[in-house]
Amino acid sequence: MTTTQASRTEISVNGTRHAVVAAPETPLLYVLRNELGLNAAKFGCGLGRCGACTVLRDGAAIRACEVPVGEVSGAELITLEGLGSADELHPIQQAFLDEQAAQCGFCIPGMMMTTAALLAENPQPTTGEIREALRDTLCRCGAHVRILRAVERAARAAKEGS
Amino acid sequence: MRTPRTRRRLLAGLLLGFGVMAFVRRPRTLAREPGLVAMPPTQTPQDVQTRNVAADTVDTYLAIAADGQVTVRVGKVELGTGIATALAQIVAEELDAPLDRVTLVQGDTATTPDQGTTAGSKSLQVAGPLLRQAAAEARRILLDRASEKLGVPVDRLRVADGVVRSDARSVAYGELAGKPFDHPVTGDAPVKASADYRVVGQSIPRRDLLAKLTGGEAFVHDVRLEGMLHGRVVRPRVRTRDGIGASVVAVDDGALKDIAGVIAVVRNGDFVGVVAEREEQAVAAARALNVTWSALPELPAQADEHARLRAMPSETRVPVNAGDLEAAFATAAVTHAATFDQPWQAHASMGPSCAVADVRADGATIYASSQNVYALARSLASLLGLAPERVRVIYREGSGCYGHNGADDVSADAALLSRAVGRPVRVQWMREDEFAWEPKGPAMTSDIRAGLDAGGNIVAWDYRVWTPTHGTRPGGEPSRLLAAQLIDPPVAPAPYGQVGGDRNAPTIYTVPNNRVTVEWVSSPTLRQSSLRSLGGFHNTTANEIFMDELARLASADPVAFRLRHLGDPRAVDVLQRVAERAGWGGPLPERSDGLLIGRGVAFARYETAFAYVATVAEVAVDPASGAVRVERVVVAHDCGAIVNPDGLTNQIEGNVIQGISRALLEEVTWGRHEVTSLTWADYHILTFPDVPEIDVILIDRPGEPSWGAGEPAICPMAAAVSNAICDATGARLRAIPYTPERVLAAIRNG
Numbered sequence: 001m002t003t004t005q006a007s008r009t010e011i012s013v014n015g016t017r018h019a020v021v022a023a024p025e026t027p028l029l030y031v032l033r034n035e036l037g038l039n040a041a042k043f044g045c046g047l048g049r050c051g052a053c054t055v056l057r058d059g060a061a062i063r064a065c066e067v068p069v070g071e072v073s074g075a076e077l078i079t080l081e082g083l084g085s086a087d088e089l090h091p092i093q094q095a096f097l098d099e100q101a102a103q104c105g106f107c108i109p110g111m112m113m114t115t116a117a118l119l120a121e122n123p124q125p126t127t128g129e130i131r132e133a134l135r136d137t138l139c140r141c142g143a144h145v146r147i148l149r150a151v152e153r154a155a156r157a158a159k160e161g162s
Numbered sequence: 163m164r165t166p167r168t169r170r171r172l173l174a175g176l177l178l179g180f181g182v183m184a185f186v187r188r189p190r191t192l193a194r195e196p197g198l199v200a201m202p203p204t205q206t207p208q209d210v211q212t213r214n215v216a217a218d219t220v221d222t223y224l225a226i227a228a229d230g231q232v233t234v235r236v237g238k239v240e241l242g243t244g245i246a247t248a249l250a251q252i253v254a255e256e257l258d259a260p261l262d263r264v265t266l267v268q269g270d271t272a273t274t275p276d277q278g279t280t281a282g283s284k285s286l287q288v289a290g291p292l293l294r295q296a297a298a299e300a301r302r303i304l305l306d307r308a309s310e311k312l313g314v315p316v317d318r319l320r321v322a323d324g325v326v327r328s329d330a331r332s333v334a335y336g337e338l339a340g341k342p343f344d345h346p347v348t349g350d351a352p353v354k355a356s357a358d359y360r361v362v363g364q365s366i367p368r369r370d371l372l373a374k375l376t377g378g379e380a381f382v383h384d385v386r387l388e389g390m391l392h393g394r395v396v397r398p399r400v401r402t403r404d405g406i407g408a409s410v411v412a413v414d415d416g417a418l419k420d421i422a423g424v425i426a427v428v429r430n431g432d433f434v435g436v437v438a439e440r441e442e443q444a445v446a447a448a449r450a451l452n453v454t455w456s457a458l459p460e461l462p463a464q465a466d467e468h469a470r471l472r473a474m475p476s477e478t479r480v481p482v483n484a485g486d487l488e489a490a491f492a493t494a495a496v497t498h499a500a501t502f503d504q505p506w507q508a509h510a511s512m513g514p515s516c517a518v519a520d521v522r523a524d525g526a527t528i529y530a531s532s533q534n535v536y537a538l539a540r541s542l543a544s545l546l547g548l549a550p551e552r553v554r555v556i557y558r559e560g561s562g563c564y565g566h567n568g569a570d571d572v573s574a575d576a577a578l579l580s581r582a583v584g585r586p587v588r589v590q591w592m593r594e595d596e597f598a599w600e601p602k603g604p605a606m607t608s609d610i611r612a613g614l615d616a617g618g619n620i621v622a623w624d625y626r627v628w629t630p631t632h633g634t635r636p637g638g639e640p641s642r643l644l645a646a647q648l649i650d651p652p653v654a655p656a657p658y659g660q661v662g663g664d665r666n667a668p669t670i671y672t673v674p675n676n677r678v679t680v681e682w683v684s685s686p687t688l689r690q691s692s693l694r695s696l697g698g699f700h701n702t703t704a705n706e707i708f709m710d711e712l713a714r715l716a717s718a719d720p721v722a723f724r725l726r727h728l729g730d731p732r733a734v735d736v737l738q739r740v741a742e743r744a745g746w747g748g749p750l751p752e753r754s755d756g757l758l759i760g761r762g763v764a765f766a767r768y769e770t771a772f773a774y775v776a777t778v779a780e781v782a783v784d785p786a787s788g789a790v791r792v793e794r795v796v797v798a799h800d801c802g803a804i805v806n807p808d809g810l811t812n813q814i815e816g817n818v819i820q821g822i823s824r825a826l827l828e829e830v831t832w833g834r835h836e837v838t839s840l841t842w843a844d845y846h847i848l849t850f851p852d853v854p855e856i857d858v859i860l861i862d863r864p865g866e867p868s869w870g871a872g873e874p875a876i877c878p879m880a881a882a883v884s885n886a887i888c889d890a891t892g893a894r895l896r897a898i899p900y901t902p903e904r905v906l907a908a909i910r911n912g
Contacts, residue, residue: 005422006440023422026442034441039384040377042561044512045593046445049842052512079377086376093375100367100808103816104242104562105374106381106512131850138842140512141242141562142819144853146812 009073014082024070029053031069032079040080040109051137054110055079061117080109083116092116095154103141110137115151124155218346222275223296226339230324232264237277238285239269240370242562243872244809245285247369251805252290255361256297256353258321259335269557271539279534279635281692283870286805290868298351300343307338356803356864365808382558385518385529387586391425392441393579394448396434397599398455408455410434417450428582431650435575437583458835462687468503468607471628476681482668485675490622494613496715502704503897504606506688506830508845513561514591515568519576525552530573531560538570540638542577545646566635566691568600574643594840599644602830603693604630604686608704618716620727623669626679630686632696633661662696666877669705670767671727695873706764706881707896720763721746732800736776737765739859740798744778757782760890764878773801773874779882783890785909788902792822792854792883800861801869811858814875818856821879823848826900
């Protein structure tokens, strides 16, 4: 990590422009969590290998732990908080809740954001396609079979809702 | 901004190596731009006085507010296993209170009873009956109060949803609860018959999931205190039990001059850390800090690890010695022996350990994901030189831990850094800190020798295992906290007990001449502690692969062979149920892809005293590459009376997947001086493409005790996979992990 001084940067998160003070090379994750108070994206490895920090950049899944904030000032960023809330769950969140698709839950926000990116591109994925899409999102508790069911449920819900 | 003068002072102080060295710079006012989302501060309790929590009164566990809200205080904590939901179900059931009015306060040294460590699949098993008794006692007291208030005898009152009714009148619990219960938990309050349960036994959705699925403040990682700073620690990449293996020679912070926001470099002996205003600044400062370590000692070669275990001095224990073993071997028709190896494996929690500490001159508050906040508080009080009642540890969930990971250690790191700078400090370990420094599941090795009579029955069984203790949790003395061993002077190490290496070492089968020998070794290569099921995973793996080998020698079906050595009807039941569901004995699906397919069975009774688990695995083995894929797993599980079937199924599925991962993929690696499996690229765990179909059979035993289910199902998993590989290929895998290289070698040697 280089060490330039913090400066004012604007980023668009969940539809709102935020002025944040951070060095441009600061990983986006720290800005989301510590400047904007968004808890969903988690620090897992800092190397983009586990997926716990996954958010959407212009609709595509990215690893917020390795993307510098200075690179995303022109992008539309969506975190899990932008999908839905406890009062108004997004269908993906509802599907994960319905399937009780978590144990500790630390990796689950990243799972849901990866799911959101997958379903946006491929609304009716096969089980094999879901498994491949989630290959690099790690879960240590072993909630995988529930997560797979939740993604299938979310895809069904989207189909029935459309 | 730093001045050259403070820079020189800082460096000079560091090089002199005074006991505690922290240079605190004036904190910059935290930048707050208009339009920023306000972060809700987590309250720091000003009064950290620990309440004296009696262990035997109703008020210890339960409080009912005027609005009917029931607060349950429990020392056991939610580790992501669903325990908070299950315990709330038990209280709601026995109290006849609505479940949605029952809230749980867990693991706060100031308010909850000390129920020891949340571990060993004992939360539901131990805390469940206690809470059931406390709730039954409370219900009896509330009925007495209602009887007095309504002027109606107790036997003409009934309760539903927290409201006591007679024929004509009613009164709500909230109206009866204006004063403390002031009554012991006698244990003789009548409890419900299981046939009357309405809440217990139901798949109630997990209560913690909504926050976790919506970005709520659900984890210790999300705790934010006013004025909180961020810290990181700087360590070499290896440490054994009895010392870091290297000392700090010099700390050069020259590169930190370019990093904004650095508040302090903290050094105390070999404990080195940095504190900064922002997290990314702390990360950058820790990376930029140039610490010169004395020459690292050489680690024993990894390839020799199991031979080393056998060569080490050991304390020998013989927990089982029945019959006349040598006479039985002398007359046995067939004898057979084999050796089984377990490598070092990591907890590999998804989130590196994290804690937030606010240490002041007269007291400390620490948010931690420790499995025992009480022992951690005592340990930290000793470390910080504070009276125990002035240290409050509040549990917040961490990433799933599956045992003793870095959660306690990082709490000490945060506490020392907070004390140094006089402000709250959040420390989250980096991924490589966790993989390098967390106490890991240790390597073990076993020899088994057995004799069969002419009828193919086991007449002699001799099991010998080499293991270090699996119990190094801080128990009140600080020496087991990493930081405590690094400070100057280091806290002298407290002796360890002999914990967990013998778990499931004794065979569960009926064998007339039977000996179990445990060689407790004391100097493991790396830092070790409790990993899910402790020695239960290795010992079951060894015992259950060996049972398969004996069945083949006896030309017996592996399920039938086990059944004829089992008398316990519950053991027989899980084996028969799993065999039936798995289609045991029937053909496996036809394959056209050239893969070899096979099926294997294994059985365990957890700690030879609790839950029964029988597992069948189906595998496909690529004979060209040696790659193994587990395609389907069937588990039959009997842990007594089931409280929450879906929560239980979730735990079993997790054990299956983690068990397969440990069987096929996982091994901590090290080089000459340091642990080398530091990222997910070096320490592999099972991923989605390789997750099998899992079929769980729950066997409910209403009226029986509810045993824990956090660990039992991992015990037979590796043996079921090994036995399935043998069924598919004829190759016998006896050393975890079952890598393609090992599978190929076993096939060639087979």
